[in-house]
Amino acid sequence: MYIHRPLAEEDLERICTFPQSAEELFYMSPRAKFPLTPEQILELRKGRYDPTVIVEESTGRVAAYANIYDAGEEVCWLGNVIVSPEYRGKGAAEALIRAMLRLAKENHGAKRLLLSCHNTNSRGLAFYHKHGFRPFDIRISTLDDGRRMITIQMEKETGH
Template sequence: MYNYRSLQKNDLETICSFPKSEEELYYMFPKATYPLTPKQIEEAVKSRLEPTVVLFNNEVVSYANFYDHDGESCWLGNVIVSQDYRGKGVSQFLIETMESIAKQNMNVNKLKLVCHNTNTRAILFYKKHGFRPFDISIRVKPSGEFIAGIHMEKIL
């Protein structure tokens, strides 16, 4: 049903259309400025690993990558699914794909991520898929509001 491949330059415009609000973009890419632009993704990818898209009928429907690979673990970042494909199994396929890439290509045994406390749907999704909280950090939304970044990890 779904497949995946590495990010290509012609995917950028489509990915930029996924975050429908400043808050969604913050959840996906806290350092970006709304609206998301291809240039912002291109700059981020320079310091990211394994930028990956999920496809449905050759249409890009989700995106994620890794950062801070230390040999034993890495962090999952820039996770987003097209609004049209939420609740249709894309998130699960994306996470399973990224877990597999982390194990096989990066030889890590632990995958980490940060999920904002105001993103309840994502917190519950990650918990359902075996991620457990291990730390909390202070984050500041573009509005100036303080929120908690919940650090989660999963043994692969």
């Protein structure tokens, strides 16, 4: 069983252990540099809303993290999504999505929650599709090393 609560300072070190590679960290935030540090999480929080952790109720261990950005009356964007390796495939990501959909609706009045998922993140794309997110656009960007990245933008209604 999972619960959600706002991010606390004592959560930062644990969240830094979640990305297992530079690629996983890139999926969480293209601006972050591996390995993730508490200072980077705090920097990534600027301009964000509802920084939220999912906690396993029986152990008190933080299992996942995300936040909201570009919040408006119609839509909010989901950002910085990351799940602890030990909780992947065990319902923590589902609990995180449910919590963030609820926060987008209740705290910001959003009718839709939007997100960006990189085309190389097949696990993320499959997860979001399974949970009702649908593609609505793509963005093509050039990375610092000159490679091109396709980012699929997806959406789901918050349940208004």
